[in-house]
Amino acid sequence: MATLNILVAVCLIYVIFLFVVAFAAEREARRGKGGWLRSPLVYTLSLSIYCTAWTFYGAVGYAARSGLEYLTIYIGPSLVMIGWWWILRKLVRIGRAQRATSIADLISSRYGKSNLLAVGVTILAVIGTTPYIALQLQSVTLSFAVFSDAGSTFEALADQESTALLVAMGLALFTILFGTRNLDVNERHHGVVMAIAVEAIVKLFALLAVGVFVVWGVGGGLSETLDKIDASKIGMWEMRGDRWASLIFLSAAAFLCLPRMFQVMVVENDDESHLRTASWAFPAYIMVMSLFVVPIAVVGLDLLPEGSNPDLFVLTLPLATGNEGLAMLSFLGGFSSATSMVIVAALALSTMVSNHIVMPIWLTATGGGATVSGDVRNVVILARRFSIAGVVFLGFLYFQLSGGGTALASIGLVSFAGVAQFLPVLLGGVFWRGATRNGAFAGLTVGFMVWAYCLMLPSFGPGVLIPETVMEHGIFGIDWLRPYALFGIEGMDPLVHAVLWSISLNSVVFFLASLIGFPTPLERLQGAQFVNVYEHTENLQSWSGSFAQSEDLMVMSQRILGAREAQILFESEAQRQGVGGYLPEPSPDFLLVLERELSGSVGAATAHAMIGQIVGGASVSVEDLMAVADETAQMMEYSSRLEAKSEEQSRTARQLRQANEKLTEISVQKDAFLSQVSHELRTPMTSIRAFSEILRDSERLSEVEKVKYSSIIHDEALRLTRLLDDLLDLSVLENGQVNLNVQTGDLGALLDHALASALTGAGSEGFTVRRDQAKEAVALNTDLDRLSQVFINLIANARKYCDAEAPALTIRVVQNGASVLVDFVDNGSGISKKDQAVIFEKFARVGEMKAGGAGLGLAICREIMARLGGSVNYLPGQGGAAFRVIVPRTLRKAAE
Amino acid sequence: MSKRQSSVFLQRRNYRRRRLVDLIRMMPVIGALLWAVPLLWPTGEDGGVTTSKALVYVFLVWFGLVVVTALLSRLALTAQVDENLKDG
Numbered sequence: 001m002a003t004l005n006i007l008v009a010v011c012l013i014y015v016i017f018l019f020v021v022a023f024a025a026e027r028e029a030r031r032g033k034g035g036w037l038r039s040p041l042v043y044t045l046s047l048s049i050y051c052t053a054w055t056f057y058g059a060v061g062y063a064a065r066s067g068l069e070y071l072t073i074y075i076g077p078s079l080v081m082i083g084w085w086w087i088l089r090k091l092v093r094i095g096r097a098q099r100a101t102s103i104a105d106l107i108s109s110r111y112g113k114s115n116l117l118a119v120g121v122t123i124l125a126v127i128g129t130t131p132y133i134a135l136q137l138q139s140v141t142l143s144f145a146v147f148s149d150a151g152s153t154f155e156a157l158a159d160q161e162s163t164a165l166l167v168a169m170g171l172a173l174f175t176i177l178f179g180t181r182n183l184d185v186n187e188r189h190h191g192v193v194m195a196i197a198v199e200a201i202v203k204l205f206a207l208l209a210v211g212v213f214v215v216w217g218v219g220g221g222l223s224e225t226l227d228k229i230d231a232s233k234i235g236m237w238e239m240r241g242d243r244w245a246s247l248i249f250l251s252a253a254a255f256l257c258l259p260r261m262f263q264v265m266v267v268e269n270d271d272e273s274h275l276r277t278a279s280w281a282f283p284a285y286i287m288v289m290s291l292f293v294v295p296i297a298v299v300g301l302d303l304l305p306e307g308s309n310p311d312l313f314v315l316t317l318p319l320a321t322g323n324e325g326l327a328m329l330s331f332l333g334g335f336s337s338a339t340s341m342v343i344v345a346a347l348a349l350s351t352m353v354s355n356h357i358v359m360p361i362w363l364t365a366t367g368g369g370a371t372v373s374g375d376v377r378n379v380v381i382l383a384r385r386f387s388i389a390g391v392v393f394l395g396f397l398y399f400q401l402s403g404g405g406t407a408l409a410s411i412g413l414v415s416f417a418g419v420a421q422f423l424p425v426l427l428g429g430v431f432w433r434g435a436t437r438n439g440a441f442a443g444l445t446v447g448f449m450v451w452a453y454c455l456m457l458p459s460f461g462p463g464v465l466i467p468e469t470v471m472e473h474g475i476f477g478i479d480w481l482r483p484y485a486l487f488g489i490e491g492m493d494p495l496v497h498a499v500l501w502s503i504s505l506n507s508v509v510f511f512l513a514s515l516i517g518f519p520t521p522l523e524r525l526q527g528a529q530f531v532n533v534y535e536h537t538e539n540l541q542s543w544s545g546s547f548a549q550s551e552d553l554m555v556m557s558q559r560i561l562g563a564r565e566a567q568i569l570f571e572s573e574a575q576r577q578g579v580g581g582y583l584p585e586p587s588p589d590f591l592l593v594l595e596r597e598l599s600g601s602v603g604a605a606t607a608h609a610m611i612g613q614i615v616g617g618a619s620v621s622v623e624d625l626m627a628v629a630d631e632t633a634q635m636m637e638y639s640s641r642l643e644a645k646s647e648e649q650s651r652t653a654r655q656l657r658q659a660n661e662k663l664t665e666i667s668v669q670k671d672a673f674l675s676q677v678s679h680e681l682r683t684p685m686t687s688i689r690a691f692s693e694i695l696r697d698s699e700r701l702s703e704v705e706k707v708k709y710s711s712i713i714h715d716e717a718l719r720l721t722r723l724l725d726d727l728l729d730l731s732v733l734e735n736g737q738v739n740l741n742v743q744t745g746d747l748g749a750l751l752d753h754a755l756a757s758a759l760t761g762a763g764s765e766g767f768t769v770r771r772d773q774a775k776e777a778v779a780l781n782t783d784l785d786r787l788s789q790v791f792i793n794l795i796a797n798a799r800k801y802c803d804a805e806a807p808a809l810t811i812r813v814v815q816n817g818a819s820v821l822v823d824f825v826d827n828g829s830g831i832s833k834k835d836q837a838v839i840f841e842k843f844a845r846v847g848e849m850k851a852g853g854a855g856l857g858l859a860i861c862r863e864i865m866a867r868l869g870g871s872v873n874y875l876p877g878q879g880g881a882a883f884r885v886i887v888p889r890t891l892r893k894a895a896e
Numbered sequence: 897m898s899k900r901q902s903s904v905f906l907q908r909r910n911y912r913r914r915r916l917v918d919l920i921r922m923m924p925v926i927g928a929l930l931w932a933v934p935l936l937w938p939t940g941e942d943g944g945v946t947t948s949k950a951l952v953y954v955f956l957v958w959f960g961l962v963v964v965t966a967l968l969s970r971l972a973l974t975a976q977v978d979e980n981l982k983d984g
Contacts, residue, residue, distance in 0.1 A: 068950055075931055078958065082965050083924025085917065226948040237945040241935045248931065276973065280966035287958045294951055 007147050018195045022178045025194035038270040040277030046193045046264045047282050048200035052341035053139035054412045056334045061311035063297040067234040074290045076251030078283035084275050094533045095266035103262040104352040110429035110530050111437035112523035118356035125259045128418030133395025135411045136338035137164045146315050171342045172392040179347040180384045199336035206333025211292025214299045225295050232298045246496045253420035263348035350387035358383040414459045421447035424507040433527040436519040443510025447502045455498035550583040684716035726856040733863035740783040748776035754791035768808040775813045782891040786864045793857045794824045794883050802828035825882040836874050913975050920968050930957045
């Protein structure tokens with residue numbers, strides 16, 4: 001008969017159909033179209049990979065053997081989905097916020113991004129999943145065998161392995177084609193998800209069709225079937241309570257921890273709100289899937305010969321009743337279940353293997369790091385492809401070794417108990433900030449050891465991997481270490497026993513080790529991020545609408561930019577968008593503008609993180625925080641630079657203040673000077689006016705009087721001229737406009753000349769001058785006229801102001817290196833300390849006693865000496881008024 | 897940013913929303929309790945429950961949970977339950 005050939009043809013057509021579906025979905029997704037790809041319905045259907053061939057074939061076998069116990073496997077996940085608000089919502093939020101690519105990634109990310117932990121989880125996941133993949137291969141092979149047995153005799157059972165190999169290769173090819181097409185940042189695979197959604201419909205439809213056929217076609221109606229159920233050998237409720245409870249717990253745990261479930265539930269999740277639909281739609285789906293299991297089992301037990309495999313009733317019942325079309329549909333349903341599971345499991349595991357094992361090794365081996373950023377993508381894809389092939393091949397190997405003999409259900413439960421070991425670490429990480437990496441590591445290790453020792457190794461049969469003696473008397477003969485009776489507690493169901501001990505020891509060790517240790521900073525940071533995920537992220541699609549976001553953005557912006565500026569910004573943006581009021585739509589453009597505005601205030605990384613917090617998408621990750629830290633460092637550097645600058649500025653300000661004070665002082669001096677000058681000018685002018693008026697108005701003046709008055713006028717005019725000359729001289733000297741007439745001469749001759757000029761006229765008698773002519777023989781090269789002006793002034797002053805009985809002036813000359821010191825010391829009472837400070841100022845006259853000078857003499861002297869590169873100073877403590885003139889012997893150009 | 901000022905008394909609408917979330921939270925607990933009822937059923941010689949009755953019970957619970965959860969999720973959508981609502 002051609003049944004098998006038709007079967008193969010149908011299989012091929014079906015696979016091609018799946019390829020087309022996956023390809024079309026990929027293309028739609030790439031074009032950015034296909035909103036239906038991301039509908040809650042597709043999400044719910046993709047979750048149905050929980051129902052593998054184990055469900056499709058195995059559930060009936062399970063029911064035929066153990067009655068209603070099979071229901072526990074579906075009740076657990078139903079409860080988890082119904083309770084989505086507790087765990088799943090948080091897991092999905094965290095998964096999206098942290099961009100988790102797998103359960104290993106999530107766990108390692110929670111515990112300080114420890115790759116060691118990721119490697120451990122990956123290895124354990126591979127160990128836990130491999131039997132499951134073998135199970136799928138086995139079921140497909142068995143179903144092929146059913147058809148070959150029924151159809152033709154020449155197909156030997158020896159071909160089973162080649163069938164399994166072919167199926168494995170086909171599945172690996174499919175997964176590689178659609179699972180590693182692109183290296184999406186979000187690790188979403190629209191093609192694969194769409195294909196498994198289609199397969200979900202096919203398997204549901206197939207099982208329903210068989211069920212309807214069995215109940216109404218074979219069983220003769222609903223009530224008759226129910227009667228048949230009660231009459232069968234599983235007709236009474238004989239459930240063991242411990243198994244019922246622990247299996248519900250186990251399936252619920254496995255639903256959360258299975259790598260493939262994590263893949264479709266968290267990684268492939270497009271929108272958090274899909275969970276809301278799935279919360280009731282998925283329980284409905286598995287309810288319908290398990291609805292006809294018992295009727296099929298009972299009718300199968302009733303109709304089919306004793307000893308036929310109950311795992312294949314779904315297939316053999318239609319065949320036995322001659323319904324080959326239905327059998328074909330049923331076969332496709334089982335095929336769908338098996339393939340979708342293998343594809344997603346291979347995808348999930350390969351992501352873990354390539355990300356946490358292959359890539360770290362490759363990066364260390366090539367010594368790469370940041371330098372190989374360009375071509376890493378290809379390496380990742382290649383690693384993933386090899387991992388897929390490797391994982392599927394491992395499953396095939398397991399299938400070959402185990403011989404495919406064990407009942408499907410028991411393999412499935414062993415596998416479930418294995419992955420359920422992730423549960424304490426997962427939940428602890430999500431709800432308890434105190435969970436640490438060491439605790440996670442210890443808990444996982446203990447849990448898996450107990451699981452392997454009590455369940456996995458003995459499941460191969462007594463004496464295969466664990467010797468009979470160990471089973472009987474415990475390892476090393478320690479009685480309380482018997483695999484089925486740990487701590488000497490006997491009589492428990494082996495599965496319940498293993499689950500109880502592995503999970504509780506796992507949890508206790510995890511808890512205690514977490515308490516004892518101290519987490520690293522990154523662990524603590526990630527712990528806070530995970531546990532308080534709702535505070536750190538907002539949903540992408542908020543229920544309360546987008547204006548709430550705008551408001552939040554406004555609140556935040558006001559805090560950072562200032563209320564007025566933020567309002568202006570928001571208002572102008574709202575106007576640009578054509579919206580009234582202050583709240584614009586949070587469009588990407590606006591967010592970009594806002595982010596830029598904010599980054600001006602708080603730095604780019606912080607602004608990004610802040611907007612991200614409100615709008616959703618990228619939440620604050622460690623990288624963000626690091627960036628913030630970086631920026632803070634830059635800010636600090638900048639502020640220290642500012643500080644330096646401000647110090648410089650305050651220094652400048654100080655200098656300016658000093659300059660200002662000086663200017664004010666000078667201004668005061670100038671005012672004083674002006675009033676002095678006017679006063680000095682006024683006195684002679686008054687007398688000139690008065691005497692000229694007398695000369696003009698008085699007729700009878702004697703000649704003597706006329707001469708007297710005229711000479712007074714003349715004297716006063718001379719005085720005025722002298723004063724004006726002095727002022728002019730001083731101003732010329734002060735402005736540096738003086739032209740020096742440099743000559744060479746002898747100091748002694750210069751002093752002779754000065755004495756002669758100064759001591760002419762009346763009052764010079766009795767004024768003694770003491771000199772040491774020998775020391776005065778010094779050659780000078782300077783402006784001799786100016787220097788003599790200084791000397792004349794000093795000598796005249798001494799003669800004018802010396803109040804001694806016998807006034808005397810001593811002139812001492814001392815050579816001091818390149819300059820000559822000339823001291824003029826008289827024997828008078830000197831100048832008081834107060835006056836010493838001002839004698840060189842303009843119009844300063846000591847005592848205001850004698851007329852004659854305008855008080856400009858010493859000021860002029862000082863200016864002249866400054867021009868000549870020397871100085872003139874008052875020399876205290878010489879017994880009288882003493883002035884020291886320092887003259888450089890050669891006038892240097894620099895002094896000009 | 898989501899730290900909101902919490903007042904002692906909520907507006908009536910918010911109060912309803914929170915109680916709705918409470919009910920959503922309680923659903924798995926209710927389901928677990930209902931599905932734990934079979935543990936009380938007698939087994940062995942002294943009569944017991946037939947498989948058909950057990951089947952009908954389990955599936956009725958299932959159906960009820962699905963319907964109520966579906967209703968609640970729809971209600972939550974229209975009532976605009978804040979996704980970030982924490983305990984309270």
